[in-house]
Amino acid sequence: MDLIADILLVAGALGAGLYCFILARRLTRFNDLESGVGGAVAVLSAQVDDLTRTLAAAQKTAGASATSLTQLTARAEEVAKRLELMVASMHDLPPNQATSETSEPSAGPVFSRRSQNGFGR
Structure with missing residues (x-):
């Protein structure tokens, strides 16, 4: 037994x-690093590192762009205020007399003759 x-x-x-x-x-x-799951994990880990670096760079660029855009928007608002003030002040000006005379159509073309010697009549 x-x-x-x-x-x-x-x-x-x-x-x-x-x-x-x-x-x-x-x-x-x-766990083989070339063909098994270990390789896939290693590749995914490298991709995560790359994406983390790319995301950090994109966040930095977006922050700089946001700051620049804020500054440009403030400048544009200032310019818009000045333009509105200029347009409002243009309504207070009297109409220009020279402009109204030249805007009227003339009676016809004006011709003058020259004499043979080039001094007119």
């Missing part, structure tokens, strides 16, 4: 050893 128990114990130990060997080979293939 002890002999059968020892044979079964050795067979169980050999089976467990074979099972551990197979699991170890699968785990090394699973």
Whole structure:
């Protein structure tokens, strides 16, 4: 009886050893850096680092753009106020007499003759 128990114990130990060997080979293939999940994790980790750096640069650029846009908007509002004041002051000016005379159409073309010597009549 002890002999059968020892044979079964050795067979169980050999089976467990074979099972551990197979699991170890699968785990090394699973964690392989070139074709397994380990490679995918390494690639994803590198991409996350790149995206983090890109995001930081984009946030910095957006902050600078927002500051510049705020300054430009303030300048534009100041200029708009001055233009409104100028347009409002233009309504107070009297109409220009020279402008109204030249805007009327003339009676016809004006021709003058020159004499042979070039001094007029």
